[in-house]
Amino acid sequence: MDIETVKERAGPREFSPADDLPREYREAATRMIQFHANSEVMGGYLDKEFTRMAPSLDRKLACTAKCQDEIGHAQLLYRAAESLGVKSREQMLDELQNGQGKFLNCFHYPVDSWYEAPMIDFFVDGGAMRRQATLKNTSWEPYAHAMDKVCFEEGFHVKHGEDILRELMRSSKANQERTQEVFEQWWPRILQFFGPTNDESHHDDFAQQVGLKTVSNDELRNSFLNMYVPKAEKYGLEIPEYPRIFERDDGTMAVREDDLDWDEFWTIAKNDYPGSEEQIGSRRQRQEAVSWVRESMDDWETGGGRAAAGAD
Amino acid sequence: MIWEVFRQEEPGDRHTHCGNVHAPDEEMATLFAQVQHGRRMQTNSLWVAPKEEIGEVDADDTEFGGTTDKSYRWAITYNNIDASFAEEVAESEADQEEHAEKRGGT
Amino acid sequence: MEPAEAELFRLADDEYVLAERYTEWQIYAPTPESDLALANIAQDEFGHARLWYDLLEEEYGYDEPDLLWERDPADFVHSTLVELETPEGDWADTVVRGYLYDAAERLRLEALEDSSFEPIADRVPKVQGEEEYHREHAQSWLDRLTDSADSRERVQAAVDQLFPHAMTLFAPTVDEDEILDAGVRSRSLADLREDWLDEVVPYLDSLGVAVPDPEDVVRPEPLGRDGSHTDDWFDLHDEFTASYRELGFDEPAELRGENA
Numbered sequence: 001m002d003i004e005t006v007k008e009r010a011g012p013r014e015f016s017p018a019d020d021l022p023r024e025y026r027e028a029a030t031r032m033i034q035f036h037a038n039s040e041v042m043g044g045y046l047d048k049e050f051t052r053m054a055p056s057l058d059r060k061l062a063c064t065a066k067c068q069d070e071i072g073h074a075q076l077l078y079r080a081a082e083s084l085g086v087k088s089r090e091q092m093l094d095e096l097q098n099g100q101g102k103f104l105n106c107f108h109y110p111v112d113s114w115y116e117a118p119m120i121d122f123f124v125d126g127g128a129m130r131r132q133a134t135l136k137n138t139s140w141e142p143y144a145h146a147m148d149k150v151c152f153e154e155g156f157h158v159k160h161g162e163d164i165l166r167e168l169m170r171s172s173k174a175n176q177e178r179t180q181e182v183f184e185q186w187w188p189r190i191l192q193f194f195g196p197t198n199d200e201s202h203h204d205d206f207a208q209q210v211g212l213k214t215v216s217n218d219e220l221r222n223s224f225l226n227m228y229v230p231k232a233e234k235y236g237l238e239i240p241e242y243p244r245i246f247e248r249d250d251g252t253m254a255v256r257e258d259d260l261d262w263d264e265f266w267t268i269a270k271n272d273y274p275g276s277e278e279q280i281g282s283r284r285q286r287q288e289a290v291s292w293v294r295e296s297m298d299d300w301e302t303g304g305g306r307a308a309a310g311a312d
Numbered sequence: 313m314i315w316e317v318f319r320q321e322e323p324g325d326r327h328t329h330c331g332n333v334h335a336p337d338e339e340m341a342t343l344f345a346q347v348q349h350g351r352r353m354q355t356n357s358l359w360v361a362p363k364e365e366i367g368e369v370d371a372d373d374t375e376f377g378g379t380t381d382k383s384y385r386w387a388i389t390y391n392n393i394d395a396s397f398a399e400e401v402a403e404s405e406a407d408q409e410e411h412a413e414k415r416g417g418t
Numbered sequence: 419m420e421p422a423e424a425e426l427f428r429l430a431d432d433e434y435v436l437a438e439r440y441t442e443w444q445i446y447a448p449t450p451e452s453d454l455a456l457a458n459i460a461q462d463e464f465g466h467a468r469l470w471y472d473l474l475e476e477e478y479g480y481d482e483p484d485l486l487w488e489r490d491p492a493d494f495v496h497s498t499l500v501e502l503e504t505p506e507g508d509w510a511d512t513v514v515r516g517y518l519y520d521a522a523e524r525l526r527l528e529a530l531e532d533s534s535f536e537p538i539a540d541r542v543p544k545v546q547g548e549e550e551y552h553r554e555h556a557q558s559w560l561d562r563l564t565d566s567a568d569s570r571e572r573v574q575a576a577v578d579q580l581f582p583h584a585m586t587l588f589a590p591t592v593d594e595d596e597i598l599d600a601g602v603r604s605r606s607l608a609d610l611r612e613d614w615l616d617e618v619v620p621y622l623d624s625l626g627v628a629v630p631d632p633e634d635v636v637r638p639e640p641l642g643r644d645g646s647h648t649d650d651w652f653d654l655h656d657e658f659t660a661s662y663r664e665l666g667f668d669e670p671a672e673l674r675g676e677n678a
Contacts, residue, residue, distance in 0.1 A: 018370055044445035051441050053661040056670030057471070057482060061464050067444045068457035072348060075450040079332055089334070114661040149331075153352065163671070171667055286446040289507025293448035296569035300562045301313060301336035333451050339558055344451040346551070347458045 003210075010211030012137040013144045017083050025210050029140045030086040032212055037077035038096050038103035043120070044070040045279055046107060050117045062160045066121070069157065073150050080142040097284045099271050106189050108268045108275040115178050118168065119186040122161030123228060127193045129154050130224050131215075139211030162231065169235040176236065183232070184240045191243060192265050194221040197257040218257075225253040314363040315341040317349050320356045327359050377415065388412060421600040422535035423478050424495075424593035428643070429526075430470035431496035432587075434486070436519060437463035438654060439504055440512070448509060455555060456512070462548040469541050477537060482670045487662045491647070491655040495591065498642040499583040501651040510563060510572035511580065517556035518584040521618050523549055525610045526603075534601030557621075564625035574627050582635045588614070589643040 003022050006015070015021055047067045054060035078089040087095075095101040106124050111117075132154065136147045168179045195217040207213040229239060239245060243259030267273050271280060315335055318327035330349050335341035341360040350358055383389040387405040395402040440460035447453035474480045483489075499519060504511050527546050533539040563569040588611035597603050619629045640646040662670070 018372070041445065048441070048444045051444065052438075052658055055487070055662040055665050055667060056672065057464065057468055057486060058673040059671050061461060061468075062673055064441050064444065064457060064461055064464070067441075068454055068461070071445065071450050071453045071457070075333075075348065075454070076331065078450075114665060160673075163673075167667065167671055168665075171665065175665060286507075290446070290448040290509055292507070292569065292572070293452075293509045293563075296563055296566055297336045297448075299566045303565070334449060335451060336562065340451075340562075343551075343555055343558060344455055347454045348451065351458065 007209050010139050010209065012139065012211070012214075013141040014139045014211060016141040017085075021084075023086075024206070025212075026084040026086050028206055028210065029143070029212055030081050030084050032207060033077055033081035033084075033140070033143055034087070034092050034095075035102050035104075037074045037081060037092065038101045039107060040070045040074035040077060041096065042103040042107040042279060042283070043124075044074075045282060046111045046116075046120050049111050050114065050121070053114045053117070055114065059160075059164070062156070063117075066157050066160065069153050072153070073146070076146040076149060077143075080140070080146045083142045084140070093287075097280075097287050099280050099284075102269065102271065105192050105265055105268045106186075108271075108273050108279060109189065110275055110278055113178075113182070115168065115175075115182040116186070118161050118165035118179070119182060119190070120161070121157060122165050122231075123186065123190045124193060125154065125157045125161055126228055127190060127220075127224050129158055130227070131194070131220055134215045134220065137211075137214045143212075165235050165237075169237070180237060183237050187240055188243060188260055191221060191225075191255055192260055192262075194218075194224065196262065196265065218254075222252055222254045225255065229253060315345070315360040316363050316366055317341075317345045318359040318361070319349055319353065320358070321354050323356050325356070327357065332363065333360070386412070419593060420478070421593055421596040421602045422533075422538060423474065424591060425530075425535075425597050425602050426470050426474050426478075426538070427495050428591075430467050430474065430485070431494045432500055432519075432523075433463045433470065434467035435494070435496045435651070435654070436500040436515075437461075437467060438658060439500065439502075439515075442504060443512065452509075459516070459552050459555060462552065466545050466548070469545065473537050473541070487659055487670065491652055492645045494647070494651070494655070495643050495645060497583065497586040497589075498640055498648055498651075499580060499587060501642065501647060501654065502580070502583060503650045503654075508572070508576065509559075510569065510576040513556055513559040513563065514573060514576040514580055516552060517560055518580060518618060519587070520549060520553040520556055522584070522587045522610070522614050524553065525605075525613050529603045529605040529610060532604060538602065560622075560625060564627060570626055573625075577622060577627055577629060581630055582637060583642075585611075585632065585635060585637060586642045587611075589641050591643050 001020055001022060003024055006022060006025050009015075015025070044067050047063065047070060051060060051063040051067060054063050078092055081087065081092065082089050092101065096103070104124075106120070111120070129151070132147050132151055136144055136151065138144050138147070165179070168175050197218060208216070225245060229245065232239060244256040245253055246256070248254050264273070268276060271277075313334070313336070314332050315338070316332050317330055319330045320327045330353075333341055333344040333348055335344050338360060342358065345358050345360050349355070387395070387401070387408050395405045437460045440456055440463065443456050444453060444460075447456055471480075471482070471485050474485060475482070497519075499515060502515075504515075524546075527542050527549065530538055530542050533542070560573065563573050588607040590607050594607060598606055615632060622629050640648050642651075
């Protein structure tokens with residue numbers, strides 16, 4: 001198939017491993033899905049902190065289940081990416097470990113308090129769900145299938161995140177103030193979650209032309225605002241003055257793109273931010289520490305394994 | 313290695329492909345599949361099969377159902393005979409009609 | 419303390435602390451598949467802890483803060499086996515720990531099946547249902563890791579380190595006689611220990627892993643069962659209660675459904 005045909009045929013779930021797709025499509029799809037998979041893993045690094053911090057047994061259980069879901073989603077997504085025939089799962093995991101793998105901006109900022117839990121578990125996850133819902137219409141079928149499962153599972157993440165926020169904002173004044181502080185720190189990062197503004201995104205045009213992406217970054221960002229600003233306000237959070245959010249003629253909300261710090265964003269996109277080094281470094285260290293297990297399993301597999309558990 | 317996983321929802325259902333797991337052998341594959349594919353969705357049984365053992369033939373390789381007219385093997389052809397005398401015969405005809413639409417003809 | 423109450427604390431604390439250590443592996447496990455499997459086991463164990471803590475609430479009037487968040491760490495009675503820090507990257511430690519614990523747990527649960535304390539007997543089948551996967555999981559890993567020399571060495575090191583602590587699984591408390599007399603548990607810890615040794619020693623032996631002679635094992639000083647613990651525990655306790663203390667909520671949040 002040539003690229004023109006791909007663009008003509010582009011539509012929901014249109015392409016599958018049975019199709020002979022041009023390299024450009026397969027690389028673009030791999031890049032997109034790999035980024036998504038990496039983000040699930042790196043998001044996990046933040047979420048696992050919350051499991052240890054959880055202030056009730058049930059919250060702890062919900063947090064650990066969420067972490068588990070994230071790794072499960074990563075597994076699905078690496079598989080969806082692998083099916084394009086450009087990179088193996090192992091390659092993508094190696095790239096993540098050695099700093100080449102890209103992932104969501106929000107996960108380049110380490111966390112250290114429970115007050116940050118709703119920022120990730122409600123707002124960031126809410127943004128992710130918004131985006132994932134639109135990806136059910138992506139043109140790469142295995143990716144769309146993965147989204148079916150992801151969307152099925154993620155509902156509880158966002159609801160739990162909201163519950164955490166509710167609990168915080170209905171407790172002591174000190175907690176409310178602290179949550180507000182943390183919200184102000186995270187809000188710009190959350191808005192940048194949807195990626196660069198339409199003007200500045202390089203890969204987006206092609207991704208939309210071939211149906212990989214069905215909604216633009218700006219559209220996603222604005223639909224997120226329409227849903228989550230009222231929620232934030234419901235719980236007593238004050239939306240910071242900057243970046244400026246305004247109402248458009250059709251009553252929907254939008255943000256002033258140039259109020260956001262895109263320099264920081266692009267530094268992060270290159271994995272050059274201090275937080276990036278910390279998180280990736282942590283990943284590398286942890287994965288190296290268990291590489292012996294993978295080697296042992298490989299040996300077992302190629303050795304045909306023991307016929308039966310018996311003495312040497 | 314990669315193992316493809318197939319899930320049966322309720323006893324009596326067919327197993328349907330639901331994803332894969334990476335595992336060094338069949339036993340580990342079943343242990344992992346249980347968690348990954350049987351955790352939330354209603355599951356009565358899971359199969360795992362090595363990906364490389366799964367053969368495939370698809371519409372590019374062959375003409376499924378053939379190309380020449382084979383109407384003689386479909387009940388709907390025999391439309392000068394009334395099937396309503398026996399429920400099961402009528403049902404078979406109705407089912408075939410439905411699938412004929414999916415196949416787009418022959 | 420009532421005998422059933424004492425037994426419940428042992429059960430609940432063991433499961434809770436073990437689960438905390440298991441969850442430390444999330445996102446760090448060798449492969450996504452192994453990550454998911456261990457996370458599932460951790461959730462099961464937290465779930466079991468919750469079953470037992472719930473009984474302490476229902477039958478003996480405790481509440482969650484009494485049991486976890488505001489309880490003196492020196493009142494916890496779990497075995498030291500479950501509290502030890504897992505060295506970084508030491509998957510062998512976790513697998514050995516799981517195996518030794520799960521083997522003991524199966525025997526313990528069997529001895530509780532016909533408990534004179536009905537609420538315990540009622541809940542045992544639910545726990546047993548999940549524990550089977552845990553045992554299979556641990557054994558599958560042990561079978562494979564001990565197949566090559568390098569990883570077998572790590573398993574050996576883990577057994578050397580953990581075995582003495584595993585003995586505290588069976589260390590009795592002052593309530594032991596009453597627990598048996600009242601029929602809360604049908605078999606003594608000493609008997610369970612014998613059966614456990616009969617099972618784990620030959621199995622590990624068959625994998626080429628040497629097990630220290632129980633008679634020669636120097637008991638670790640903290641027993642766990644009497645409230646004395648290693649520093650690892652006190653550090654862990656501090657960590658998992660820190661946010662609770664900082665937040666000062668009126669009550670810990672509950673998220674239950676029809677399966678509770």
